[in-house]
Amino acid sequence: MTDTKLTARNVDVFYGQKKAINDVSIDIDNGIVTAFIGPSGCGKSTFLRTLNRMNDTIAGARVDGEILLDGENIYAASMDPVALRARVGMVFQKPNPFPKSIFENVAYGPRIHGLGSSKADMEQIVERALTKAGLWEEVKDRLTDAGTALSGGQQQRLCIARAIAVSPEVILMDEPCSALDPIATARIEELIDELKESFAIVIVTHSMQQAARVSQRTAFFHLGSLVEYGETDQIFTNPREVRTKDYITGRYG
Amino acid sequence: MILTGVLLAVFGLGLVGWFAARGRARLLYTGRGSMHSMPAYHGWHMALWILVPALLAWGVWSAIMPGLVEGAVFADPAAASLPTDPMTLGAIVSEAHNLASDPSATAFNPEARVLVEPIRAAQARFGLIGALLVMVVAIAGGGYGFTRIRADFRARTQVERAVMALLLAASLMAVLTTFGIVGSLVFEAGLFFKDVSPIAFLTGTHWSPASTMGANINDNFGAVPLFWGTIYIGAIIAMIVAIPLGLMSAVYLTQYASGAMRKWLKPMLEILAGIPTVVYGYFAALTVAPMIRDFAASMGMQNPSTESALAAGLVMGVMIIPFVSSMADDALAAVPRAMSDGSLALGSTKSETIKKVLLPAALPGIVAGVMLAISRAIGETMIVVMAAGAAANLSANPLASMTTVTYQIVQMLTGDQEFNSPKTLSAFALGLVLFVVTLILNIVALRVVKRFREAYE
Structure with a gap:
């Protein structure tokens, strides 16, 4: 089953005077993984960050056009960016656990949003999130250890657990494996595959192989524009655009 | 000649x-x-x-x-x-x-x-x-x-060597001076401790070095009231002022202020750091102290003294604000942006992010900054000379006149003094204690800062 979760219509993004994204329109569906690929500086991460208004935190950034989450414009004045980010979670390029215990890292979001009123509730939320992120078995005996003491791959799964714990509807991943070794990467990719059952997932990646492995749809960005968007198989085997073909065959990027 | x-x-x-x-x-x-x-x-x-x-x-x-x-x-x-x-x-x-x-x-x-x-x-x-x-x-x-x-x-090699020797001599000069100062402190303090027992000095509660009365000289050199005055003014009252104000201004400057605001406010704060301490001293003595005295009188206190620990401590706290603020500013700036992004992306507000993620992450750096600030405050002299008073009171009342280690050192070494009396020599013993305490504070603070830096590299 697929239904549209996020819709972008004619989105432009500016950093000061500079236009970083040019007229992008895209539909992102529930229940699948959507990958954004493209050479460095093509705007794929910038566009990703417009989807949960993380660009708001950058001085001078401005977004034109509209982005709808379940039909509701997330840039409307009535939309609270804080509430939005609870619905659209994000995992970053470099694992960024807070300097707190593993338990507290996961409990952070639920606490902020007033979930899990009792201690037992909170423990249950944390266990569920860590289990979903495939980390529970590894850390269940040392939940009080510092999150920063884990290995890089474990840290990234902790960050995923942290994002899952607030029960978002969409998870945005900005090159989540670029700081990890191949084994940790494989582990995260498996996890992404499992998570797509429960969340709409958008992943930005540098690696075309990764996009081919984990995603069902792929969007190719170049110079701030969306060049081609379609089923991943079609993009990689039979691209319609010359630029897409040149990029996936390694002509540039 | x-x-x-x-x-x-x-x-x-x-x-x-x-x-x-x-x-x-x-x-x-x-x-x-x-x-x-x-x-x-x-x-x-x-x-x-x-x-x-x-x-x-x-x-x-x-x-x-x-x-x-x-x-x-x-x-x-x-x-x-x-x-x-x-x-x-x-x-x-x-x-x-x-x-x-x-x-x-x-x-x-x-x-x-x-x-x-x-x-x-x-x-x-x-x-x-x-x-x-x-x-x-x-x-x-x-x-x-x-x-x-x-x-x-090979004239070039020889000249390079001479240049190196010159630079080495220049850098040794500061180190040797430090050693010289420490040496003279230890030597003179040693002379003092020949007359007065160190235990009596460090634990006695009666300080009246000028008095020749009393059978035992040890009874007149109990320095605890001075240590207490120093800590009460420099590490307690001043920090109650400086820590919250310095910290909050650092949070505002790093997290909320626009570029233009920051450009304007930061130099203003730094001006505060550039005011000579003697100016703070007369501000404390002529403006703040009388206000506090009047306030004390209006609260029904009998004959409040013009000099008070509170006046000196408040002004010292203001003097220390830029110090705490700039250390906290550095510590907050050293926390990676990814940390606050991570928190914001979970749907927490800016102030929640600051309170629950940024400040805890920056805490070691902030603590180190506070320790350095304390070591500066307890070594501060002019403000206490002008506003804190000379009475060696052992009291928790902030409105009482109090004296500090630095003030007593000034007293012992200015004016006509016989050089070899225990009274004069006590200045060196006090100086030694002050030196050791500030040295320990500085070393610990620098360690903490160093470890903190490593954590984010």
Whole structure:
């Protein structure tokens, strides 16, 4: 089953005077993984960050056009960016656990949003999130250890657990494996595959192989524009655009 | 004085040597690669050979000449009739020296007049010998340097070495001065502790060094009231002011202020750090202290004193704000942006992010900043001298007059004092305690900062 979760219509993004994204329109569906690929500086991460208004935190950034989450414009004045980010979670390029215990890292979001009123509730939320992120078995005996003491791959799964714990509807991943070794990467990719059952997932990646492995749809960005968007198989085997073909065959990027 | 003149001559000779050697080396230069070192390096090498030995000789001679003059003067028949009592003799000789250099000076001892001529003669004689010696050394050094100018001579290497030695000497100067200060503190404090037991000093609660009453000297040198006053003013009252204000201004500056606001506010805060402490001192004494006294009186306190721990502590706290603020600013800026992004992306607000993620992450740096601030506050002198008072009270009442370690040191060492009394020497013992405490605070704080930096690299 697929239904549209996020819709972008004619989105432009500016950093000061500079236009970083040019007229992008895209539909992102529930229940699948959507990958954004493209050479460095093509705007794929910038566009990703417009989807949960993380660009708001950058001085001078401005977004034109509209982005709808379940039909509701997330840039409307009535939309609270804080509430939005609870619905659209994000995992970053470099694992960024807070300097707190593993338990507290996961409990952070639920606490902020007033979930899990009792201690037992909170423990249950944390266990569920860590289990979903495939980390529970590894850390269940040392939940009080510092999150920063884990290995890089474990840290990234902790960050995923942290994002899952607030029960978002969409998870945005900005090159989540670029700081990890191949084994940790494989582990995260498996996890992404499992998570797509429960969340709409958008992943930005540098690696075309990764996009081919984990995603069902792929969007190719170049110079701030969306060049081609379609089923991943079609993009990689039979691209319609010359630029897409040149990029996936390694002509540039 | 001929010895001052000879210094000029040595520098002149050095300049001449520089040009001479460079000129000579240029004659040898026949093209690229024909010499190991460029001609200017030969010039420097020659100048160093003239200057360094001659200046050393000059220094040595300046140190030993007064002794030689003294010896010659006492050997003179005119000195035979002088009294032998060392005190009077010393006074006469120093008066004679004054007369020798300034004939218009007045002398209380008529005997001093007879020494003037022998002193002048001896000074002229030994001055001339010294000047000749220095010139001979300079010329000999220059001559040696000049003979070494050859195409394959490594003048550049030698000059580089001399430069390094100079830089090393410059950096050692600060270190040696520190050692010297510590040495003198320890030595003088040692003299003090011969008279007063360290235990009585560190644990006694009665401080009245001027009093000669009491059977036991130990009873008058209990420094606890001073330590308490120092801690109460510098580490408690001042920090109650400085920590919240400094921290909040750092949070505002790093997290909320727009670029323009930050550009304007930060230098303003730094101006606060640039105000001389004596200005803070009279602000405390003339403005804040009377206000506090009036307030105390309005609260029904009988005869409140103008000087109070609160006045000194409040103003000291204000003085420390930029210090805490800039350390906290650095600590907050060192927390990676990914950390706050991570928190914001979970749907937490800015203030939640600051309170729950940024401040805990920056805590070690902030703690270190506070420790450095405390070590500055307890070493601060002017404000407490002007506003805290002299009474060694052991009290928790912030409106009471209190005294601090630094204030007492000033008291002990200014004005007419006998140098060897325990009263004066106590200043060194107090200084030593202060030094040790601030040293420990600084070392711990720097450790914490270092470990904190490593955590994010």
